[in-house]
Amino acid sequence: MTATVDRDDRSVDRVEGRQKVTGSAHYTADVALPGQVHAVLVQSEVPHGRVTEDSLRASTSRASAAPGVLYVLTPLNSPRLGVVPDELTWDLPLERRPPLSDLTVQHVGQHMALVVADTLENATAAAASFDLSYESLPAQLDFHEVADASREQVGPVRHGSYEPDHFVKLSEEKLQDVRGEEPAGGASRVAARFTTPLNAHYPIELSATVAAWSGDQLTVHDSTRWIAGERTALAAYLQIPEDRVRVSSPLVGGAFGSKSFLWMHVALCAVAAREVGRPVKLVLTREQMFSSTGHRPRTEQDLVLVADEDGRILSTEHHTLTETSTVAHFCEPAGLSTRFLYQSPHLEVSHRTARLNAPTPSFMRGPGEAPGLFALESAIDELAHRVGADPLELRIRNHADSDQASGKAWSGKHLLDCYRIGAQRFGWAERPLAPRAMRSDGELVGWGMATATYPGRRMPASCRVTTSPDGHVRFASATHEVGNGVRTVMTQVAAEVTGLPLSRVAFDSGDSDFPAAPYSGASQTTATVGSAVHAAATEWRRRLSALTSVGDGADLVALAGAHHEQLSFTADSDAGDQSAEAFQSFGAHFCEVRVDEQIGRATVTRWVAVMDCGRVLNPKLARSQVMGGITFGLGMALLEQVPYDADTAQMIGEYYLPTHADRPEFDVSFVESTDFGLDPIGVRGIGEIGTCGVPAAIANAVFHATGKRMRDLPITLENLMTPYRPPTAEEP
Template sequence: MSATGTPLDRVDGIAKVTGRARYTADHTLPGLVHAIMVTSTIARGEVVAIDTAACERMPGVRLVLTPFNAPHLPRGGKAAADIPTAGHVMSLLQDTAIHYNNQPIAVVVADTLEQARDAARCLPVRYRPADAVLDFARARARTRKPDDDADSRRGDPDAGLRGAAAVIDAVYTTPMESHNPMEPHATLAAWDGDQLTLYDATQYVTGVRKAVAAAFGLAADKVRVICPYVGGGFGCKGSVWSHVVLAAMAARQLSRPVRLVVERTQMFGPVGGRPLTEQHVIAAAAPDGELHALRHDVTTCTSRIEEWLESAALLTRRLYACPNVQTRHRLVELDIGTPTFMRAPGEAPGSFALECALDELAERLGLDPVALRLRNHADVDPDKQLPFSSKSLRECYRDAAERFGWARRDPAPRSMHADGKLVGMGMATATYPTYRSPASATVRLLPDGTALVRSGSQDLGTGTYTVMTQVAAEALGLPPARVRFELGDTAFPEAPVSGGSQSVASVAPAVQQAAAAARLRLIRQAVADTASPLAGAPVEDVEIVDGWLQRRSDPAQREAISAPIQRAGGHAIEARASTRPGKERQAYSMHAFGAVFAEVRVDPKLGEIRVHRVVATYGAGRLLNRKTAHSQLMGGIVWGIGMALHEKTELDLATGRVANANLAEYHVPVNADIGAIEIAVVDEDDPHINALGTKGIGEIGIVGVAAAIANAVYHATGRRVRDLPITLDQLLD
């Protein structure tokens, strides 16, 4: 039987649509009280005083935690920032310094959410303001080199520019963007002596455990983190932010469980977001389109309290076979909250600049944009000089172009019309690295003939529950309905952060190995059992098919898998496996690839842009579930449409406050904004990435979409817009 690869419905789907799925804010405990964060209204300076007296007298108020009465944490709580991926420099009321507007400066706890909210609104705060650095354009004169691998160079880009038939020299910008998953950040904290239990909306239960334990000076085994469901993460929930530790601080102070839900306006600043980028791209090519030189200089912003790099030029190092390539990243420090991972960090904004520049280069040379990319297709990774573990990009171009109808595109701008609108067709390349980390899983075969599989992973709505159920079912020889997969608990075997599109590539091999080990133990127990019809059979001649132990040579000799377990006293058969990447990354470059084609309709008088359709094809290893994979790729494309036309965090340069910190004014796509989306996936065999040949697909769907739409807008209107989001005023005379 083959459970993987089939479009199995989500095993958690019924729980979600019926309301049985319990997200972090749905959990409750006896004696629960509610917390609201109070955040700063200045961008830089310090808190001089907070008058808590009146607030503390308000109905239901139990605690007002401020920098003036907060308990001291070991190392000021800064130990949490030493945890890779999980930790950020937090605002834990250990001092009075203000580093950005909307920074947590107090916590109000009351019997009800309404009481806590009312009291928080009435808390008077006195500041000593200081001059803040908020204007990127002014501050960019003081850039600095990041600590990370910021620069690269191969060949001689200056020589490559000389004698080129065409050179594009342009600057592209992307704005700050803010995370707005349906479920905001939330934490429920409860202490039992020195044992802390956290229900937390997170993409990394183990990371939360390590970071919070470090903040309180506890051993990691003193902290348990539970998160069975996440209402969207997209990167922002991959790190531990201030509210998590603040909730635990308040709970310990009160000796009662405390629930803290981050308000929607507090999603802008205290929990990261995508930083703005200014990208200078120079591309030079011969008359036939062969690239002679590429330069990609990225200037992006970070906070003044912590370094964050949006590495937007990394894909330029590896995507095309150009002999002379130079990339550079520089940071501008602003008085803002620290940015963070946002779906396809680096690749999403970087692909906008690179793929628009190549479109401009193709037009300058009079070449078809697809032909230009095929002319520079990299058969090996030009940066690492390694073969790709698998690469189906040529097939992606061919398939998507054919389904899109690219051949009927008239290359002249403003040449195509439909229903009184200007029609534009554009395309771009998508790519994203394939990551894999160590992971562990356990499998228990139970006396009732079912299996319980556990791993401390997370499901952000991506389908992890379902895919891991399928992997375990196939490895065990059981129908998926007889497998229960559990995740989201640090009591389970450790798994990596659900970020970087790595959950399936990392966790699935561990689940597969644990299931295979449990199956082998059951078979050995059966053949050693004199009461079994399989007694004495060679182990290699016994298989499990649809829940039955049977001989390969004589399938009539069989029994249910529950039978030998029950005869042995009903003791479950358990196996554990831990897997990790080996030396394959030293031998291969591992990436997913895709081709994205977009058609837009633009009103010639109003400048209104509608994305009529998007057609995309991807090569991303072996798909374990085509339905959940399709959903992930479609979600990425929708977000790419938002990146191209909608999303922008408007920072007030006078105060540092986000002016559109709500879902009414922070625009994201809705159903009416989305036209037809057609997705295909090339069957791809990658024997090197892991035992299942799986790559991540959670992020590649957004890569290249903004560029394809921008290129289509140019084709429709003749206006080259290099600054996102593309708005109608940029198209009007």
Template sequence: MTTRDDAVGRPLERVDGRLKVTGAARYAAEMPVAGVAHAVLITSTVARARIQAMDTSAAERAPGVLKVLTPFNAPRLPGAPRPGPQEPPAPPAPAPTGTGAQGPAARGAVMRVPTLLQDEHVRYNGQPIGVVVAETFEQALAATHLVTVRYAAERPVLDMASAPKNPPEKVHPLGGERATHRGDVARGLADAVVHVEHTYTTPLENHNPMEPHNTVAVWEGDALTLYDSTQGITSVRNTVAQHFGVPREKVRVVSHFTGGGFGSKGGPWSHQSLAAMAARETGRPVKLVLTRRQMFGPVGGRPRTVQRVTLGADRSGALTAIRHTSTSNTSTLEDWIEPALNQTKILYACPNLEAVYDVVRLNVGSPTFQRAPGESTGTFALESAMDELAIALEMDPIELRLRNHADTDPETGHPWSSKSLRECYRAAAERFGWSKRTAAPRSMRDGRALVGWGMATATYPARRNPASCTARMLPDGRAWVRAGTQEIGCGTYTSMTQVAADALGIAPDRVRFELGETDMPENPASTGSVTMASTGTAVHDAASALRRRLVQLAVTDPASPLSGAAEGDVVARDGRLSLASDASRGESYEALMARQSGRVVEVTTSTRAGPEAQQYAMHSFGAVFAEVHVDEDLGTIRVPRVVTAHGVGRIVNPQTARSQIVGGVVWGVGMALLEETLVDPRTGRYLNADLAEYHVPVNADIGTIDTIFVDENDPHVSAIGAKGAGEIGITGVAAAIANAVHHATGVRVRDLPITLDKIRR
């Protein structure tokens, strides 16, 4: 056993920080590969068509061009999916319904349907329809403009309001059923004294990580190495191996650093296999980097949602019925559904509930995970409706939520593994000064600015997926720990170092943690806030097993001061093994290893959620309070401060955890006020596919973000008690800002983003 936790819970500086700030951290496209050629995608300029011909002759004659691949000369890939012109593939099988192991990987791996030049059909504007390979990126890019395409165009389906819905039997939300019913909603609404019923919409949005998607593909005989910017090295390996019909062990994926993904890099897309195809066809290593415009369409985004929320309550504010429906768009390649109803099923105690999904197919790129997929869009609708209900009841919004606090999971009846939502409301409201709020809209001012205060509840599931780890004690007494997870900017190198250090009872600088290669022990994708609970538990278990192995070695070694001691009497502390009752009787790991003739001591462990995943409901919760200032004449909106409080289990590193919440709040500000992907209704072209026109928050848009972590002990969620903080930070933020805007102006905006024209209407 270890005697105390010295590293976990400390705001340890990032162990990879120096590498990043000095430029020594190598991202995928920066990996030094000799003789690399450069590839650029050719993308379609129409949204629905059959390609009749592609003239590549001018491109092939251009300086430096090595190869131009199109649907007419690309090799057939034995494992590539081949959907019909407008027909998506069969949906994935339903996933297990247990609450403890439902990250995106466990909910049924997303069956991406890439476009790999295997047919001539165009299904959205911007679809990859060719690849140019040249000696330099500039030569390849220039040559893409020399390719001419002749289309047999068809009229695209782009209007969500008029597009037909999928038949109910073809609506398969990840991890659940199309419809959820609890109690008798009709009776609950009939019994209600107060009703609220409104439609809320969220637009198409796109990820804009600093690092665009990119892959370097290297063939050595029949073995393929991919240096990839990804959140899921294992899923990329498995999918590319399937496409090329090769064993998985023949494909190695390496991703030591990823410059942001936010869900878009959570699974494979077309470019990984196209880079591998180009490398095999040219006999050269090939680097393929997407342009900023190509980040819109080929690598997903958040779909549009139209959500109808109906709430009924008695005079005391107790909810008698909830009806929440959500229609989202998908592509014609696959049936992706934005899971916007998940939080509604569990957030408030209500005996009567109906939640129903629908989906329509449009000629746009396939949607995908985008930070807190579903909960971010769903909390906007639900928490806006709860604010409207509070106003109708003339009740404080916090009081309404407290009166409907769910003491157990309303969906399953299971107890929560831990829940500190009441404390989150109290702590955040106190820090924010909520008691000074006057309820009437337009009743608070700061000079010429209308001031609004709004709040909302935040939530996200606490998930845990199977994970593995290898831990070694080296001859010099240092630990070497490896797990095939990913570093996407969250601080994984640092937090895993802290977990391993405490389990072994050594200082963090005596641990070397490595990740990002598929020949390391397998771990889940870094999505859905699963990494800390999943990989963190695997690291803890492996390091603990290694410590026990070393204790066994010491107590059975006649040369050790601990020889003959009972294993249970030995503790690890400060890099030493010693008796709990007599710290002077012991030795350092280094001294113990010096007698092992230079060999290492190694253990590999695998971990998964146990029966507690079916016995408890596992979620993180929080409260978000926002202040807005609205110019009375212009309608411009500023957010000078946001206060949050979250209960996310054990905090391994307060510094990196705070960064996660701050990043989520910043994105929530963007979701509320700025972000919207615009599509030409005639051509399906993404109109603002760059960082000049797709607006994201900058420093001038962000005021003070004050984050509070409520102490929370969760003995059930994982061995280290952590729930994950990456996703929950954005949930509830858009609703809190929308509620504050209404408080400031008296105008209720139910269609994101909240722009000045909607305020001034």
């Protein structure tokens, strides 16, 4: 049974909300340790080459003599660092080559030195005194030029291109997939190329690290979403046991993937702290974030749809060309959703990744799905127009009742309900089929829609329970609060299962000393850590019942306090049985766009989103997640691209983001159906699906308003001001 969720008593305010809005919440850059000093990075200015030793020595000498400078770390004096284990580099975007390994340069912004001084101002001035010379080498900056090059099999630095088999550790998420017989014919065919640019994460909180040693013990305060992985990587770089490394990250101020892994500056900060014997703080500048903490790489996607006379899909092809650096692996998995979203007897999906002299890319909100659904959902809209069908009706005709990729049944799928409810709330039935048919106040008005989808995932995790003599119970896990409300919903789960009031329960996160949890990403934290909290709370209640009589109206707080020692323990949760069913969240986006062709302005004025994400633990937080995701996708569609010079790879211009002035009127709701197939609390992830499908919905609305197809992101004013040309008799 399903129901539409709007707001109820589960909409608990964030437990750390007051601290955040009053400014008393502490983030990594707020850490101040006794004797702390400051570090500033020096970065390369060429995409490929070798820094000359003479210029590096001269610059180091000049910086070392500057006021307040304590130490200058360069490739000439850096301690030899270890290599990160293969399991963290072969299908994850951690760099294979340790920082400051040699004098070679692989991209603009590569770290060349770290200057440590008594104040930030002195460190900044000394770093600015560096004047490096380079022996330049030919740089690979165009993925077309290397797309057909051979692959180098070994070495920390690699060139050419390759075809990865699967997405990160998820071997079932195939990046190369062919099935079914190619159809002999078809009444309608759409073949189009879609491009997406380089996008930056641009979180509010700059990446920051504070490293301090106490004997042979290292404590790192860092803005990270994977303290366990960072601990492993740091131990490998520094060649020390993991139990000598502690990573603390209580609050993370936004991330979107830029803080999912250990980046080179963290290791250098730890090395510098060991060398100077004092705590070292390093805060990246906004400019350095563009080259040092990942980004969404460019994609070029070729999509072909073949359908019969009724618009039922006979064949789907989705081929993606994307890019990574020469020192790490990452493939933007744009075609994953195409493998299952619509019924298609014949399917071909492929991905090719070109290694460029560019910074390492990484996950960004909706990795794969966000750029991939832009292409797929735009092509579906083109197919609907070509066969003369309503875009929503065409999607319903091609609805997939099971997961074609695995052959499994869905654990729960209510996409048709999302379509129906969203269409009703938006008023979709009033949409004219022809483009350029609606105007208001001199502007063209268009209505567009797109399907949203994102996997449901779960990994093993653990949770510690500590009961105090006063009956207060604290749950703890080495997960992260990245602004999505993890501490709040974990507290709600713990209170619900134990039967305790919310005021007597707390949840702690962000410390590697807590029981293990995976990285916070892939919309898996609630299902993963929530399962561990559920297991711990269930065991807590079982133990309490075994120790004393727990009847209706019993004072659980007093009983717990009396037995606090027996009610303190650690519980584990595995990944659950994911062999029999396929786990996926779905949704539908509907939007209204107004276009002023005279000045090339597109404004998103109204948005309806209906999501199917299993049980909704906190509707208030869930709705905020979706609204944030839609805004994220709006920026991707209309504003965001990293501008750079194609010859020098240097950044030029500015990076534009949506503001409150760009915010549409939101109508966000959920079709709730508790899904116990994935986890014992019945949830699937919400954090990423809000972005997925958004750029396509906007592009489709722009077409409905103007009659112009937008196949390249972002949609610029030049695109919108291009004169409209009515289609010929041979064109749709």
